[in-house]
Amino acid sequence: MSPQPGLVVQLVRVGPHAGSHRVALRAAVSVAVPLLLLWAVDRQAWSIYAAFGGFTSLYGRNHVGLSRLQMQLSLAVLLTLSVVGGVAVGLSEHRDWLVVPTGALVAGIGSLVSDAEDWHPPGPLFLVFAFAACASIPSTPADLPVAAAVAAATAAFAVLVGAAGSMWRASRGAGPPRDAVRRRSFADLAVRHVVRCMAGCLLAGALATAAGIGHPYWAMVSAIVPLAARELGAQVLRGVQRIAGTALGLAMAAALFALDLDGLALIVVIVLLQAAAELWVGRNYAIALIAVTPLALLMIQLVAPAPAGELLVDRGVETLIGAAVGILLAWLTRGPRRHVLAEPA
Numbered sequence: 001m002s003p004q005p006g007l008v009v010q011l012v013r014v015g016p017h018a019g020s021h022r023v024a025l026r027a028a029v030s031v032a033v034p035l036l037l038l039w040a041v042d043r044q045a046w047s048i049y050a051a052f053g054g055f056t057s058l059y060g061r062n063h064v065g066l067s068r069l070q071m072q073l074s075l076a077v078l079l080t081l082s083v084v085g086g087v088a089v090g091l092s093e094h095r096d097w098l099v100v101p102t103g104a105l106v107a108g109i110g111s112l113v114s115d116a117e118d119w120h121p122p123g124p125l126f127l128v129f130a131f132a133a134c135a136s137i138p139s140t141p142a143d144l145p146v147a148a149a150v151a152a153a154t155a156a157f158a159v160l161v162g163a164a165g166s167m168w169r170a171s172r173g174a175g176p177p178r179d180a181v182r183r184r185s186f187a188d189l190a191v192r193h194v195v196r197c198m199a200g201c202l203l204a205g206a207l208a209t210a211a212g213i214g215h216p217y218w219a220m221v222s223a224i225v226p227l228a229a230r231e232l233g234a235q236v237l238r239g240v241q242r243i244a245g246t247a248l249g250l251a252m253a254a255a256l257f258a259l260d261l262d263g264l265a266l267i268v269v270i271v272l273l274q275a276a277a278e279l280w281v282g283r284n285y286a287i288a289l290i291a292v293t294p295l296a297l298l299m300i301q302l303v304a305p306a307p308a309g310e311l312l313v314d315r316g317v318e319t320l321i322g323a324a325v326g327i328l329l330a331w332l333t334r335g336p337r338r339h340v341l342a343e344p345a
Helices: 007-012 020-040 044-058 065-089 095-117 125-135 143-171 186-210 217-227 232-258 263-280 285-303 308-332
Strands: none
Touching (some): 007 232, 020 044, 020 143, 020 263, 044 065, 044 125, 044 143, 065 095, 065 125, 065 143, 095 186, 095 217, 186 308, 217 232, 217 308, 232 285, 263 285
16 A cells, blocks of 8 residues: 655645536536525625525535435525524624534534535534524524525525536436545444534634634634544644635735625626635645635625725634644544545545
8 A cells, every 4th residue: 555645745736626617517506696686686785694505505516316415405404594593693792602602512413414414525514604604793583584585595596506417417327426435334433523523613713702803703614624524634634724725815815805896796706716616625625715715705795894904814813723723623532543545525
């Protein structure tokens, strides 16, 4: 067996294309249509609910037909509940601290269901992101039905887009790609993953909130990122990629902020960044973050404008906190070394 390449080599290595354009197209369409509709009716403040509902399209990359439909339906429900739950937490004046333990609970539930249903991409990252981001925005009771309707409608649209993609591939005689991951049993993995994800959210969120940094949910999400991988080497790699890719992405975000985009132009850029992120996330996570980072920041500007410099600093500092927490927890909870054919993208 050949030795594993070093961290630096893995950091810059680019994986095969493997049909990434199909995922990118599904993600772009699933985000573009709802955002354009909300822009057309002058309801851009609802865009955050639509964006998180659209994350349904990111699941089932290696699945087609009924398998993808089942996975995406499950995620459509859970992402909608995460959005609504986040808005509910946003009703409280104590939301800054309340989001930390509740976000950890979402992480634990998401990790458990992910292992049980074999999600791809694995882990609770997008559920935590949706919940915590919505919880960070002050809300009113009237926002709850709006959030539920917009997130659910967008998620349902993403499921339809995914189903159309499956039918198109089936018509061309394309079957599902093989999954090269050698998986262990649910019972063998679930408890460790739940503990890791909950502890990561709690520790990273508490550190960022106590330090008074804005948008502490970015630290919570960054802590989850390394823990989505299953082996220590891959976890360290993913954490380092998160830091390096975010640094490059912040430079891209600064350039886009300088253009002072708004309205339709901002939506077009967001859609292009979403497509670019999905083109690369399965091939090199650090490169994908060059698009993911400005995408996240521009989405904030779309619904809750803030000073660009403040957003850039918060994102950088919280990424460092979260990735460091995730890597530390991965090391503390590492299991026995074993051979794995591949890690999921």
